[in-house]
Amino acid sequence: MTSLSLIAPAKLNLFLHINGRRADGYHELETLFVFLNYGDQLDFTVNPNGQIQLSCDNQALANNDNLIIKAARALKEHSHALLGVDIHLTKRLPMGGGVGGGSSDAATTLLALNQLWQCGYTLDQLAEIGLTLGADVPVFVRGFAAIAHGIGEQLEAVDLPPSWYLVVHPNVHISTQAIFTHPDLPRDTPKLSGPWQSAKLYNDCESLVKKLAPEVEKTLLWLLEYAPSRMTGTGACCFASFAEEADALKALNALPAHWQGFVAQSVNLSPAHLELNAKLNLL
Numbered sequence: 001m002t003s004l005s006l007i008a009p010a011k012l013n014l015f016l017h018i019n020g021r022r023a024d025g026y027h028e029l030e031t032l033f034v035f036l037n038y039g040d041q042l043d044f045t046v047n048p049n050g051q052i053q054l055s056c057d058n059q060a061l062a063n064n065d066n067l068i069i070k071a072a073r074a075l076k077e078h079s080h081a082l083l084g085v086d087i088h089l090t091k092r093l094p095m096g097g098g099v100g101g102g103s104s105d106a107a108t109t110l111l112a113l114n115q116l117w118q119c120g121y122t123l124d125q126l127a128e129i130g131l132t133l134g135a136d137v138p139v140f141v142r143g144f145a146a147i148a149h150g151i152g153e154q155l156e157a158v159d160l161p162p163s164w165y166l167v168v169h170p171n172v173h174i175s176t177q178a179i180f181t182h183p184d185l186p187r188d189t190p191k192l193s194g195p196w197q198s199a200k201l202y203n204d205c206e207s208l209v210k211k212l213a214p215e216v217e218k219t220l221l222w223l224l225e226y227a228p229s230r231m232t233g234t235g236a237c238c239f240a241s242f243a244e245e246a247d248a249l250k251a252l253n254a255l256p257a258h259w260q261g262f263v264a265q266s267v268n269l270s271p272a273h274l275e276l277n278a279k280l281n282l283l
């Protein structure tokens with residue numbers, strides 16, 4: 001196999017509780033991750049010259065700070081692979097949106113290059129490499145919907161019925177770091193003591209982000225007219241959940257023009273894993 005095309009799906013944090021802050025500044029979380037069948041597209045082609053090269057429809061993203069390059073370099077260093085790769089990114093996910101676009105791109109890169117360079121790493125090993133790139137990378141590498149503990153890397157699988165989501169980006173960029181370093185962020189939510197299904201669930205970042213970015217509050221108020229709604233991650237994207245696709249699409253059609261949105265279904269298994277497994281089974 002010398003080339004591979006895979007999706008890098010979005011995630012939603014269906015709830016996000018912050019339980020404390022560690023000495024290194026990272027926060028202890030409890031959060032419920034699901035994947036959406038919507039995401040960026042990544043095309044990988046092996047090259048023999050050992051170079052790692054990225055092109056993108058959004059030229060500003062094709063630089064060495066991109067998590068795709070960082071993921072490929074991390075894997076190359078670990079595995080001492082001699083081959084290189086040309087990668088093309090088609091960016092669909094809103095950036096700084098809380099849907100994990102950069103982390104998902106990094107995870108898909110690790111999954112693809114593990115095959116193309118024949119590194120033979122297990123998902124646990126790839127998740128460990130992924131964690132050095134970001135707290136959200138391991139869940140995308142493991143590829144199952146999960147409650148996460150720790151800083152987001154300790155995963156407990158969950159099985160959720162599929163649901164339809166309207167995800168709206170209110171056109172404001174929220175820096176994850178700015179939220180996690182803000183003095184007003186609540187950091188003392190008690191750990192869940194029983195099943196999460198019967199607990200009161202929320203996103204601990206939501207009220208702070210609404211205060212800092214009133215557009216997020218407006219988005220949530222708009223969405224709540226249609227269905228139960230919440231912010232994902234540290235924002236700025238907000239989502240509303242629907243039982244029927246048609247109802248989600250109806251709300252999307254009414255979306256004010258100054259916001260962007262998309263409708264997608266939640267899945268328990270990452271579409272990146274489903275695509276990869278399907279392609280490997282064809283060999």
Ligand SMILES: C[C@](O)(CO)[C@H](O)COP(=O)(O)OP(=O)(O)OC[C@H]1O[C@@H](n2ccc(N)nc2=O)[C@H](O)[C@@H]1O
Nearest residue numbers: 025026027103134135136137151152176177180233234
């Ligand atoms: C908030 C979430 O989106 C929930 O899914 C993630 O935990 C964020 O994951 P991520 O973007 O991969 O995060 P990283 O790139 O590792 O960290 C970005 C910034 O967020 C802060 N951060 C992140 C995760 C965490 N559990 N505690 C933190 O305090 C760190 O200060 C860091 O400077």
Ligand SMILES: Nc1ncnc2c1ncn2[C@@H]1O[C@H](COP(=O)(O)OP(=O)(O)OP(=O)(O)O)[C@@H](O)[C@H]1O
Nearest residue numbers: 066067095096097098099100101102103105136233
């Ligand atoms: N492949 C990538 N795609 C998007 N952003 C990237 C990528 N690599 C690095 N970045 C940088 O990471 C920043 C945050 O991007 P990202 O879209 O992953 O945020 P997010 O959805 O809020 O993530 P999370 O939910 O994990 O906090 C961007 O502003 C950009 O500078």
